[in-house]
Amino acid sequence: MPMTNSLLSVEDVNVSFRTTLGIVEAVKNVSFEVGRCETLAVVGESGSGKSVTARAIMGMLAPNAIVGENSKILFDGDDLSTWSELELQEIRGKRISMIFQEPLTSLNPIYRIGDQIGEIITSHESISKQDLKARVLHLMGEVQLPDPEQRYMQYPHELSGGQRQRVMIAMALANNPDLLIADEPTTALDVTVQAEILSLLKDLQTSHNMAILLITHDLGVVSNVSDKVAVMRRGEVVERGSTRDVFDNPQHPYTRHLIDSEPKGQPDPIDENAPVVVEGKDMAVTYTLKSGGFFTPKLVDLNAVDNVTARIHEGETLGIVGESGSGKTTLAMSIIRLGEYQKGEITFKGDRIDQLNRKELLPYRSRMQVVFQDPFSSLNPRMIIRQILEEGLIVNQIGASAAERDSLVRQALDDVQMPHSSLERFPHEFSGGQRQRLAIARAIVLKPEFILLDEPTSALDLSIQSQIIDLLRDLRRRHGLSYMFISHDLKVVKALCHNVIVMQHGKVMEAGPTADVLANPQTAYTRRLVDAAFKVIA
Amino acid sequence: MSNTESIEFDMNAEDTSGPSLSYWQLVRKRFGRHKYGVAGLIFVSLILLTAILAGLIAPYSPSEKDRSSIYTPPQTIRIISEEGGLTRPFVLGFEEVMDPNTFEITFEPTFEKKQTIRFFVSGSEYNFFGLTLDKHLFGTDEGGFVHLLGTDGLGRDVFSRMVFGARITLAMGLIVMGAACIIGTIIGVTSGYLGGATDTVIQRLIEFVKSFPDLPLYLALVAIVPRDADPMAVFIMFAGILVLLQWANLARELRGKVIAIRSVEFVRAAVAVGATDRRIVLRHIVPNMSSHIIVWATYVLPEVILLESFLSFLGVGIQQPLVSWGVMLNSVRDFQSLAAAPWLLSPVAMIILSVLAFNALGDGLRDAMDPYAND
């Protein structure tokens, strides 16, 4: 076998699965190469087959998987697809390592960190206890985990998401592998942490002389970190090449479509003197949490929202940005009277609504609506779409007859560009993007003046995201709506929101017109967020 | 590489075609694929049918005594006549034969007492939804008896008693299951939805009921029922006692589910449009719990059957002349009858089969009721 430059060469790989519904093809004729010390990104949306391909390389497919006859997985000259399980176990963790998307569930909750990192070493060589510990601590230092000595004895649930991912990386590096496969390593992490982890990976690649196969759906990550890219769609590689070439000059329509789907554009200008629609002044939400252990319970007060004021004018889209734990959702839910709060004055078009009870609040409900993040749990699976959309009309006694309600509901479907046939169907028959449209239809059928959108696109594929953003813009224009838009994605905020509030740990870090805040962040935290979203890593 | 045909990025690319399936239709489809569940369903239906048509199917009433046959063994249905040809189905009566060596008396079938089996014969009267009928599915016409499962110590036909016993056993099961379901649901949903002090109080109550040593309690309560009370009254009291302790489990499980569902987005969306509590509970929460309730019910029914059988077997449950499978087993409590007439154990087979059937049905339902899980 001639020694090629490439470390890993995947040729004509086919993977199908035997299911109760028959044979399902997941990966069709996929080929790509990764050279030593190179980073190849495999990018695609859900269902593209990228994760299956990664697992096929390691021989870690599910038992009902069938790998095609002609598939070749050449690693440093050897065809891994012909290897036995025992032989594969030799190189797993030693010459090829893998890290996964969800750091919390990737670590065994009942063993200590130090032991788990050590395990990958002991499974490939015998080593004394002291040497082992020293090596583990050294690794922990390499991945920049603070207080390695202390962390060594801790359990996974005691670390944050970013720290856990560092632990995973430490594990993966332990035996100096030639290839690291990273399956969406940063998707579940906060934006600022994402940037740190990516930069860490880049550094480690150089210091360990390692190749990286990076699976992701995030184009920003691809352009930042990879040398080469392979674009996958529905099990096939539709385009391959160096990152620069593919991004500057995409050949395949799908690639072009993906790149196009990056949020772009500006929010429409609004009237300077528009009146205030909704305002939440000095909002405060405090949770009392049980902390401490089973034997030493303690009660701790957590200021989820700490004296925050947010105000939206007619026709405005206000973005509330923050990472997990920032309090942005808590704040929004309180303002719309869907969540508990301890303090605050909330006004809607001049009326005070913070002290109203449920009955008094009823007339306001139809005027302020909400669209949630998860399209799969925001529609009652037992109701047909017609019932879901009509519910608000029935409860608020809008539309005197079934016929009237029917026409209102159809109008709403037209607005979100969904067919009328949806009315008799159940939520499970629709895709995520379609369900989100239906959720939006439910909100607008009541003809509200204000809509709260809680990360409405975070759970959706990139190309669907851009469709929803366009839809939201269009609706706002046509119906004169005001939006409060919650997000962690600054790119989307830039495209949609006039003003933005940046939150961290329940407090407002910075606030102002979007363009200003993004161009000239005043606080370090905001600057980190902006960098993570827009800057290219050197 | 791939062709450059225009690729559709139609937003409705994943549009479904064909008639829409409601949740229950999906459930039915999935259930059909589950072999054991379907078998369980068939068997359960058979048992229910038997219970309803008991009067028709059983050749005799449960208290009818055949004084000529005490502790006689089961009679096999034969179709070969004495001469060797095929004839109408018949059974042979018994004569007592003494073994000359051991002086043991055994029953031997004899052609002297041949009884032809006829179908749709007239027999003892029975009540069917207010009508008094007397046609039975099968029986004999010459005033003889056919005992497919033998007779007990009083000459009563075991088969008939078993068929009628199904009625009482199942009735008990269904009543207790139904009552416990309703009570458990109401309390569980109330507790979970209202939260706060109501929840805490109800929680304590549930814990209390669950920590009660239930078997000793059943034994105590039913042992105390006076012997000469009306059997129907005993039946009702017995059912009531069982319900008293069964609802707690369901209530606890439903409470947990309600708390989980309460914070799911579609419920919050309903609040956001201004729905009342009543609407939310009835239209959003309960429908999403119905599968849980149904599955629980199919598991509780066999438990009640087992409990009733055991307690009646001990003599502290259903009282004569009402007959249930457990009551029938009561007559084998002493060794002698067990040795003399092992066929008296046949209700055991019915108990096991019905419990198996209900459990299989429950398993099938449970798997089918999660139609949103990936195949």
Place this chain on the structure above:
Amino acid sequence: MAFLRFLMSRMLVTIPLLIGISIATFLIMTAIPGDYIDSWIGRTAGQTGQSRADLLPQAEALRVRLGLDQPLPIQYWVWIKNIVFAGDFGQSFVHHRPVSEVIGLRFWRSIGIAVVTLVFGQSIGIFLGIYAATNQYKLGDTVATLIAFVGIVVPKFVIALVLLYLLAFVWHSPYIGALYTPEFQVQEHMSLAKLWNMFLHVWPILFVSIWAGQAYTTRMMRGNLLDVMNAQYIETARAKGLGRRSVLFKHAVPNALHPVVMNMGSRFDYMIKGEIEIALVLGIPTLGPLIISSVTERDLYVVSAVFLLVSVLLVIGNLLADIILALIDPRVRRSTMVGS
């Protein structure tokens, strides 16, 4: 120490529960028509031929002597006071001996059987569960699941009955209906021979109990293990290059075990009930038969004491399960407050 504090707080919750149960027990026993005196009258009338009317004055005197004429709350208070402060459970009317004597050995026998059943039942259940899960869709799984299924579905008293039949009429075993053969009955001290003799009498109960006991555990373990095998950290373990056995026993099984351990508390209660059920069929002198006889005779203090004791056992079982879980699950033990 923190552990003691936890124990204290659990006690605080448990004690009202026990009090409630004792009150309920007492109420049930006394509120039902007829008390011991009535059953005494019935029995004595039958034995001596005297009429009920004749016996009335004697009955009244007896009633006063036994303190059964006092108002209920006082009777209850006296009873509880004696238990808590003097360890005195009262007198059995029927056997004319202290209740503690009557219950005495039977109680320990019941516990003994329950504990043995628990230990063996759980162990067998766990191993069968692991075996079934690792052989899913193969013969091994079907057999193991079937064994478990039968244990759940077939009522214990039925298995006991069948066993009884076999023992009595097929195998002609001499070891039925008692705990020891007479020669060992009189032997005061425990010896190996005596222990073996007891085993020969008692093994049917153990057999039935253990079979029933492992059933639920097997199913649960199998289900848990199958779920755990799909967890992400199992994939991580495989990616580390660990062998199948390592992955299974080091990573999967310990995690699958947690709910099973949590469940052990309520398994204990199930063991006690099962033991009662089987003892009633096979005629072994443990708590089971005692409950029936003392209830029928309205032997107030015996019944109340038995109920109370069984409840205490159940509650302790649950408490133990919680403690064990806390000890082995680091998530429950340590702080859970670090940022999510």
